[in-house]
Amino acid sequence: MSGDENPAAVPKPVEDVQGDARWISQHTRFVQECKDAEPDVLFIGDSMIQLMQQYDIWRELFSPLHALNFGIGGDTTCNVLWRVQNGELENIRPKVVVLWVGTNNHEHTAEQVAGGVMAIAQFLATRLPKAKIIVLGLLPRGERPNPLREKNATVNSLLHSLLLQIPQAQFLDVSAELVHSDGTISIQHMFDFLHLTSSGYRVIAKPLNDLLLQILEETPEERRASLV
Amino acid sequence: MSAEDANPAATPTPCGDIQGDGRWMSMHERFVSDGKGKEPEVVFVGDSLIQLMHQFGIWRQLFSPLHSLNFGIGGDATQHVLWRLYNGELDNISPKVIVLWVGTNNHGHTSEEICGGIMAIVQVIKNKLPQAHTLVLGLLPRGKMPNPLRERNAMVNKLVQEALSSLPYASFLNVDPGFVLSDGSISHQDMYDYLHLTPKGYQAVCEPLHEHIKSLLEKPAEH
Numbered sequence: 001m002s003g004d005e006n007p008a009a010v011p012k013p014v015e016d017v018q019g020d021a022r023w024i025s026q027h028t029r030f031v032q033e034c035k036d037a038e039p040d041v042l043f044i045g046d047s048m049i050q051l052m053q054q055y056d057i058w059r060e061l062f063s064p065l066h067a068l069n070f071g072i073g074g075d076t077t078c079n080v081l082w083r084v085q086n087g088e089l090e091n092i093r094p095k096v097v098v099l100w101v102g103t104n105n106h107e108h109t110a111e112q113v114a115g116g117v118m119a120i121a122q123f124l125a126t127r128l129p130k131a132k133i134i135v136l137g138l139l140p141r142g143e144r145p146n147p148l149r150e151k152n153a154t155v156n157s158l159l160h161s162l163l164l165q166i167p168q169a170q171f172l173d174v175s176a177e178l179v180h181s182d183g184t185i186s187i188q189h190m191f192d193f194l195h196l197t198s199s200g201y202r203v204i205a206k207p208l209n210d211l212l213l214q215i216l217e218e219t220p221e222e223r224r225a226s227l228v
Numbered sequence: 229m230s231a232e233d234a235n236p237a238a239t240p241t242p243c244g245d246i247q248g249d250g251r252w253m254s255m256h257e258r259f260v261s262d263g264k265g266k267e268p269e270v271v272f273v274g275d276s277l278i279q280l281m282h283q284f285g286i287w288r289q290l291f292s293p294l295h296s297l298n299f300g301i302g303g304d305a306t307q308h309v310l311w312r313l314y315n316g317e318l319d320n321i322s323p324k325v326i327v328l329w330v331g332t333n334n335h336g337h338t339s340e341e342i343c344g345g346i347m348a349i350v351q352v353i354k355n356k357l358p359q360a361h362t363l364v365l366g367l368l369p370r371g372k373m374p375n376p377l378r379e380r381n382a383m384v385n386k387l388v389q390e391a392l393s394s395l396p397y398a399s400f401l402n403v404d405p406g407f408v409l410s411d412g413s414i415s416h417q418d419m420y421d422y423l424h425l426t427p428k429g430y431q432a433v434c435e436p437l438h439e440h441i442k443s444l445l446e447k448p449a450e451h
Contacts, residue, residue, distance in 0.1 A: 017335075018335055019375055020422065020423075021371060022370070022371055025422055029416060142250055142254070143254040144250075148249040191282065192279065194249075194251060197283055198283065
């Protein structure tokens, strides 16, 4: 099955409709960072990844792991796929890639979104055969139950099984922690019922950090000696 | 037929729920109900630049002590803020100062239209809260390098500053500490995506803003 059949798996840059070329500026900066840095962990995705770097949690938990943050707000699977195919993996050999994308794929069905995430995961697995890949589940969104919650939950359920096909990938879903028994999401966790607050990030960072530490402890150092 | 009808930036317009999770309306309803319970001295209204301010330490450090509420919604353009203020967000409260920061998301509108939108908001605030002072913040430059949106935002600021100069109940404040460097670039240390402020960027904007708001709060009501 070729990527052409799934629009969510077609690599696409973001067009500069607004007029200030911010998307390409961010992409260019990330490509440059690949030339200078030697990250052990690469975070890539949409605003859920990008905003994480602006809170204290990043400095506390993830910077110490030698992490780079290649998140761009608004990105769909198509955009992230284009970025990883166009320079954002050059010259780096991270031990782990954390991938979080899919909630902005408004034009696509849940099945297409899952296929788009899989296309990125498969590309990462091929380009970085020694890296582990952690795919984060899409979080619920909106104050109360709504169709996007159902869509994101369906994406997660599909990814949970599809990712078994990629031995170096793992799926991590922390959604349950964020929805109350009455179905509402707290503004203390998501300031606009989509993006996480500092407290919201603490909820998801704990299981993610635990998993990262576990993986990093398992990965031997001898790769570095073999680099030319 | 008033001039406002011809200006889309000055026509109150709610955000439609295109995505399907009703978030914009949830935020608006929350702001309306916040007004019923609280007695803010300062209300911040605008887009993501206002909204995000609330998420970082700077808010608790500088603005919570002034008894502030934050009515920012990411993506809002002037016509959205106008609708929100017409539809309940200013009811039941009597703050001394309204801080207004909106206009950078008015894509497709001219500088004149955006200025018109901002002035329409200043007018609705005056009508609903005759005792309040509206502090309009200048739009920041955006984009990594010089581009048409920087020019548009600078023109909006010029027009708004002129329009406000004759009004006793509103004023303009330029909060750009000099984000544009000598080579014309903006640093991602100040704006992580060349639009939204980092905590460091907020520190540079909010310290002078805080001083200015305090001086407005100390003044006796003039009208």
